[in-house]
Amino acid sequence: MALLDFFKQRKSNSAALAKERLQILVAHDRRGGGPSYLPQLQRDLLAVIRKYVAVDSDAVSVNVERDGAQEILELNIILPE
Amino acid sequence: MARVIVVTSGKGGVGKTTTSAAFAMGLAERGFRTVVIDFDVGLRNLDLIMGCERRVVYDFVNVIQGDANVGQALIKDKRNPNLFVLPASQTRDKDALTVEGVGKVLEELGREFEFIVCDSPAGIERGATMAMYYADDAIVVTNPEVSSVRDSDRMIGILSSKSRRAEQNMEGIREFLLVTRYSPERVKRGEMLALEDVQEILSLDLIGVIPESTAVLNASNAGVPVILDRESSAGQAYSDMVARYLGEDLPHRFLSTEKKGLFGRLFRG
Ligand SMILES: Nc1ncnc2c1ncn2[C@@H]1O[C@H](COP(=O)(O)OP(=O)(O)O)[C@@H](O)[C@H]1O
Ligand SMILES: [Mg+2]
Numbered sequence: 001m002a003l004l005d006f007f008k009q010r011k012s013n014s015a016a017l018a019k020e021r022l023q024i025l026v027a028h029d030r031r032g033g034g035p036s037y038l039p040q041l042q043r044d045l046l047a048v049i050r051k052y053v054a055v056d057s058d059a060v061s062v063n064v065e066r067d068g069a070q071e072i073l074e075l076n077i078i079l080p081e
Numbered sequence: 082m083a084r085v086i087v088v089t090s091g092k093g094g095v096g097k098t099t100t101s102a103a104f105a106m107g108l109a110e111r112g113f114r115t116v117v118i119d120f121d122v123g124l125r126n127l128d129l130i131m132g133c134e135r136r137v138v139y140d141f142v143n144v145i146q147g148d149a150n151v152g153q154a155l156i157k158d159k160r161n162p163n164l165f166v167l168p169a170s171q172t173r174d175k176d177a178l179t180v181e182g183v184g185k186v187l188e189e190l191g192r193e194f195e196f197i198v199c200d201s202p203a204g205i206e207r208g209a210t211m212a213m214y215y216a217d218d219a220i221v222v223t224n225p226e227v228s229s230v231r232d233s234d235r236m237i238g239i240l241s242s243k244s245r246r247a248e249q250n251m252e253g254i255r256e257f258l259l260v261t262r263y264s265p266e267r268v269k270r271g272e273m274l275a276l277e278d279v280q281e282i283l284s285l286d287l288i289g290v291i292p293e294s295t296a297v298l299n300a301s302n303a304g305v306p307v308i309l310d311r312e313s314s315a316g317q318a319y320s321d322m323v324a325r326y327l328g329e330d331l332p333h334r335f336l337s338t339e340k341k342g343l344f345g346r347l348f349r350g
Contacts, residue, residue: 013271018227019278025227026234026282043248057180057248058210 038062045075053079083191086198087216089240091232093203095224096261099297100319101200102130103308104220107323109164110308113195116155118167120212121202122178125169131158132304133166140170145182151189160309165194178211187215205239215245218255218326221285224262225274230282233258237283257288259322264293265338276336289322291315292335 042062049055055078063074088101098121105117119127122142128134133156139149144167151167158164167190170177190197201212213219219240223233240254241247247254260279267273280287296313300306308323310316314335321331 015268015271015274015278018274019282022227022230022274022282025231029231029235030238042242046248057214057243058207 038064045077049077055080083187083194083197084217085187085191085215086196086218086220087201087213088198088220088222089201089209089213089236090222090229091203091205091209091236092224092229095222095229096291096297097203097222098127098130098200099301099307100220100222100259100261100291101127101198102306103316103319104323104326105164105196105198106158106161106306107308107320108196108198108326109158109161111323111327112163114163114193115196115198116165116167116190116194117198117200118190119169119200120178120208121200122169122175122208123171124202125171127200128156128166128168129304130301131166131306133158133168134304137168140168141186142170142177144186145177145179151186175207178207180211180214183211184215205235209236210239210243213240213244213254216240216254217246218257220257220259220288221283222259222261223279223283225260225264225268225276225279227274230274230279233283237285256285257326258283258285259289259291260287261291262293263290263335265336269338287333288325289318290333290336291318291322 042060045062046055046057046060049060059078061076063076065072065074086104088097088104090097101117105115108115117127117131118141119125120141121127125140128137136156139154141154143149144151144154155165155167158166187197199212199216202208221233221236223229237256240256244254246252258280260276263276264273268275276290292314294313294315296310296315297307300310307313307316308319318335321334324331
């Protein structure tokens with residue numbers, strides 16, 4: 001019985017694999033958003049723009065793209081119609 | 082001022098609407114004046130799960146756009162006088178939800194209610210970000226499965242950067258993990274991520290574990306929040322979750338596969 005259980009478990013321990021893949025993926029996602037100052041930069045920009053135009057909180061997006069040795073800071077601001 | 086709770090996840094189909102209905106009913110049963118809002122504009126179904134779909138006249142978007150007032154759109158639950166539903170619209174598009182519009186409606190509801198439960202749509206776009214924007218607390222609904230855990234992790238990141246509390250440098254949203262559709266049998270067989278694994282990856286306070294249960298489908302067929310099915314494991318797990326939210330310290334149940342003896346069969350069903 002115990003031996004049987006052992007083989008059964010070996011055969012379908014996909015949960016262990018899932019955990020391993022997730023740990024790497026999540027660590028990458030958490031790093032992946034670019035430099036850590038981006039969220040604050042985005043908030044500051046939003047505050048400045050709101051001095052002049054009433055925009056939604058998701059109107060400003062900030063991204064860093066890497067192009068060879070160059071880093072490009074990309075800003076996207078959507079104004080209301 | 083009311084406490085605003087968002088039920089969120091990133092991924093669809095994990096149990097947000099089931100949870101919103103059960104949680105809101107549970108709070109109402111404890112005597113709190115509670116309203117549950119459907120933020121899934123275009124794909125509403127909270128009204129179905131609550132069993133009030135035939136009484137929808139005006140919806141959330143009507144109120145935001147000034148076509149109706151809050152009182153006209155709220156649907157009073159037939160089972161519990163403390164509970165109200167604010168349905169989503171079936172047709173309009175998500176851009177109708179704006180920070181200002183949602184804020185006004187929540188402010189008005191906040192004068193009448195003690196708890197405002199926001200049922201978030203899937204995804205990380207407007208509907209979902211609007212549902213969490215004003216939240217004080219978040220219930221992150223997660224299935225023990227790779228894509229759900231990953232999406233929950235992303236949602237946790239968004240909660241801590243794109244909410245009002247984050248933008249105004251207030252104390253952060255209180256976040257709780259709710260694991261749903263948990264199957265101890267499959268965990269034992271090594272087919273499903275164990276609770277400890279999900280907790281380890283997401284590192285949030287665990288507010289409850291809802292087992293996979295046929296009672297959930299039966300409840301949604303009937304339009305009755307599953308928490309009212311007191312015999313069912315899922316119903317009991319949701320009651321525990323409400324109690325924990327309100328500060329009670331209860332051990333988690335339905336986590337193991339222990340064989341039901343005669344006694345268990347008689348009393349658990
Ligand atoms: N604990 C559970 N056991 C069994 N089925 C469940 C459970 N929780 C949710 N479901 C089912 O999963 C599906 C999606 O649930 P729903 O609450 O609509 O998810 P969401 O709002 O996150 O899209 C529904 O068919 C529901 O009946
Ligand atoms: Mg839903």
